[in-house]
Amino acid sequence: MYHYNDFDKAFVQERVNQFRAQVERRIDGSLTEDEFKPLRLMNGLYLQLHAYMLRVAIPYGTLNSRQMRQLAMIADRWDKGYGHFTTRQNIQYNWPKLRDVPDMLQALADVGMHAIQTSGNTIRNVTADHFAGAAADEIADPRPVAELIRQWSTDHPEFQFLPRKFKIAVTGSPNDRAVTKAHDIGLRMVRNAAGEPGFEVIVGGGLGRTPLIGKVIRDFVPQADLLPYLEAIVSVYNLLGRRDNKYKARIKITVQENGIDDIRARVDAQFERLKGEWGGFDQHLLARIEQSFAAPEFKTGGLEKFNAGREANPAFRAWTDTNLSAHRHPEHAIVTVSVKKHGATPGDATSDQMRALADLAERLGYDELRISHEQNVILPHVHKSDLPEVYATLREHGLATANVGLISDIIACPGMDYCALATARSIPIAQEIATRFDELKLEHEIGPLKIKISGCINACGHHHVGHIGILGLDRAGVENYQITLGGDGTETAAIGERAGPGFSADEIIPAIERLIEAYLTHREGAEETFLQAYRRLGMAPFKAALYPEKEGV
Amino acid sequence: MSRRPFTPKVVAANDLLDGDAVWLTANDSWTRDMGAAELIEDEAIAEDRLIFANAQADRVVGAYLVDAEATEFGPAPVHFREAFRTRGPSNYAHGKQAES
Ligand code: SF4
Numbered sequence: 173m174y175h176y177n178d179f180d181k182a183f184v185q186e187r188v189n190q191f192r193a194q195v196e197r198r199i200d201g202s203l204t205e206d207e208f209k210p211l212r213l214m215n216g217l218y219l220q221l222h223a224y225m226l227r228v229a230i231p232y233g234t235l236n237s238r239q240m241r242q243l244a245m246i247a248d249r250w251d252k253g254y255g256h257f258t259t260r261q262n263i264q265y266n267w268p269k270l271r272d273v274p275d276m277l278q279a280l281a282d283v284g285m286h287a288i289q290t291s292g293n294t295i296r297n298v299t300a301d302h303f304a305g306a307a308a309d310e311i312a313d314p315r316p317v318a319e320l321i322r323q324w325s326t327d328h329p330e331f332q333f334l335p336r337k338f339k340i341a342v343t344g345s346p347n348d349r350a351v352t353k354a355h356d357i358g359l360r361m362v363r364n365a366a367g368e369p370g371f372e373v374i375v376g377g378g379l380g381r382t383p384l385i386g387k388v389i390r391d392f393v394p395q396a397d398l399l400p401y402l403e404a405i406v407s408v409y410n411l412l413g414r415r416d417n418k419y420k421a422r423i424k425i426t427v428q429e430n431g432i433d434d435i436r437a438r439v440d441a442q443f444e445r446l447k448g449e450w451g452g453f454d455q456h457l458l459a460r461i462e463q464s465f466a467a468p469e470f471k472t473g474g475l476e477k478f479n480a481g482r483e484a485n486p487a488f489r490a491w492t493d494t495n496l497s498a499h500r501h502p503e504h505a506i507v508t509v510s511v512k513k514h515g516a517t518p519g520d521a522t523s524d525q526m527r528a529l530a531d532l533a534e535r536l537g538y539d540e541l542r543i544s545h546e547q548n549v550i551l552p553h554v555h556k557s558d559l560p561e562v563y564a565t566l567r568e569h570g571l572a573t574a575n576v577g578l579i580s581d582i583i584a585c586p587g588m589d590y591c592a593l594a595t596a597r598s599i600p601i602a603q604e605i606a607t608r609f610d611e612l613k614l615e616h617e618i619g620p621l622k623i624k625i626s627g628c629i630n631a632c633g634h635h636h637v638g639h640i641g642i643l644g645l646d647r648a649g650v651e652n653y654q655i656t657l658g659g660d661g662t663e664t665a666a667i668g669e670r671a672g673p674g675f676s677a678d679e680i681i682p683a684i685e686r687l688i689e690a691y692l693t694h695r696e697g698a699e700e701t702f703l704q705a706y707r708r709l710g711m712a713p714f715k716a717a718l719y720p721e722k723e724g725v
Numbered sequence: 726m727s728r729r730p731f732t733p734k735v736v737a738a739n740d741l742l743d744g745d746a747v748w749l750t751a752n753d754s755w756t757r758d759m760g761a762a763e764l765i766e767d768e769a770i771a772e773d774r775l776i777f778a779n780a781q782a783d784r785v786v787g788a789y790l791v792d793a794e795a796t797e798f799g800p801a802p803v804h805f806r807e808a809f810r811t812r813g814p815s816n817y818a819h820g821k822q823a824e825s
Contacts, residue, residue: 199742201783219786221806222813222820223744252819267819270742517816588806589814597809599816649804 216287232300335413376427519547587627596644637661690717760799
């Protein structure tokens with residue numbers, strides 16, 4: 173993986189030193205909160221309901237074992253022994269003390285990590301397919317390009333005060349696991365007729381108050397033109413984006429108000445101007461970055477142990493059925509480690525769990541780990557003969573839940589248990605749904621189903637693209653949960669449709685149960701997933717199940 | 726002359742160093758127990774107390790007024806958000822609920 177060069181190291185170290193001095197000046201009273209707030213946000217430090225929160229970037233979700241151990245150390249030393257993995261492939265610490273934050277940032281810098289540009293109207297942490305570099309369906313590893321974008325966007329002098337925050341996601345696979353159509357810019361690697369790799373560029377997607385699926389601005393940008401083309405998009409947005417109204421400031425609104433054709437013409441003109449200035453430096457850089465992402469030398473050695481393990485242990489077999497994905501090397505598998513034990517907080521890992529994962533990665537996973545936007549941890553390269561041992565170790569640490577992609581593999585934002593912007597809680601709803609369907613022993617029968625929960629309209633929990641989306645609201649001083657159906661975050665992206673009036677906290681779990689019963693009743697067979705059934709049947713049967721008293725009126 | 730009755734308020738904020746929820750007391754100190762806070766029954770006084778709180782930048786961050794009601798244990802929150810702030814998160818026994 174990529175290791176910081178001297179420039180990266182010096183830059184991050186300077187920022188730590190700067191922030192240390194700023195914290196001291198805040199505490200001794202020489203900085204007011206108005207002066208300090210933008211500085212702390214630039215370093216990922218938020219103030220929430222019960223404490224500060226430090227948001228640490230995990231660029232394109234990639235970590236090595238040393239970094240994961242450091243995250244565990246930070247959790248133990250300065251927080252409450254755990255961290256929360258987010259839908260932005262970040263990790264958040266919920267309980268830091270102001271005085272300790274400079275030390276936490278130093279500890280991060282020591283392993284080549286930081287919290288820069290995890291806030292503010294800048295280009296945020298670049299996210300990527302969490303199976304990058306491992307997936308069988310991949311054209312090429314998108315992470316070198318993601319790293320190039322990280323370097324280009326970090327501290328970019330022109331893009332520190334954009335009209336609003338700006339999020340870029342990259343995938344190298346036709347199967348979109350990075351929700352590229354719901355980002356300010358989504359990049360999907362494609363090949364042109366001549367077989368050369370390039371990118372389909374999608375702009376103006378986003379969730380939140382005005383959910384929109386991104387539009388293709390160019391169906392093929394050669395890899396060599398990518399950075400100047402991105403620079404052209406962001407600079408057009410920087411001028412055109414609305415600064416008068418926070419709710420209309422994202423590029424999705426710029427695209428909606430001006431039309432994709434107008435934006436395309438402006439971007440093309442800007443691109444022509446910029447392209448000449450570029451001079452190919454980025455391509456040299458990319459070539460160097462690519463070397464550090466070279467795939468490990470995958471070992472071989474047969475699958476006997478794997479097959480014997482599946483024969484002997486039904487629990488192991490069930491886990492391999494749900495938690496493995498196809499690796500590009502036939503004797504390897506991608507392991508998705510569920511951080512969603514039934515009843516636990518989605519995305520929360522204890523320091524012990526982090527260390528166990530780091531050890532596994534180091535011993536049996538070529539020292540690589542990923543964080544997925546679905547709040548799970550990935551061991552991207554595991555030889556199948558090592559899987560029984562991986563599974564046994566995960567079990568010891570409460571990490572072997574066989575539920576990836578199922579109803580209890582829920583995305584939930586922190587909601588009103590932590591977040592100052594929330595209108596309702598989301599974590600307890602996720603916990604209750606997972607617990608309930610575990611009791612019913614139904615989740616394997618239900619099959620693939622994505623429930624996503626947000627604690628307010630900002631939609632950090634991606635509820636709009638959940639097959640079942642749940643949005644927590646405040647209705648006259650009571651928590652209320654609105655259901656959307658039919659959302660999809662993949663290459664066939666769709667925004668879910670509102671089912672009707674919301675449900676109270678007591679009513680929401682039974683409502684989800686009725687929804688699932690309706691699906692099981694109406695599906696054509698076990699092969700027809702919830703989403704497929706919804707697409708075939710439309711809203712009516714699900715609405716009838718959700719609001720039974722309305723029937724026959 | 727039909728002015729809406731004023732809902733009593735307390736001044737809430739977060740502690741500068743810990744980030745913990747705190748409330749302003751009648752003797753100008755900050756308490757971690759909302760029940761010990763000053764219940765303000767008059768709108769003009771509430772505005773005044775908020776200005777005072779905002780000037781306490783070396784102690785607290787982000788002061789604001791919250792609706793409260795008088796109880797036998799002192800002022801209590803009316804809205805669920807503010808009730809959560811008196812306890813802590815619901816997924817772990819962390820925050821205030823762990824300390825008391
Ligand atoms: S969706 Fe709302 S409640 Fe949830 S983390 Fe985002 S801002 Fe907070």
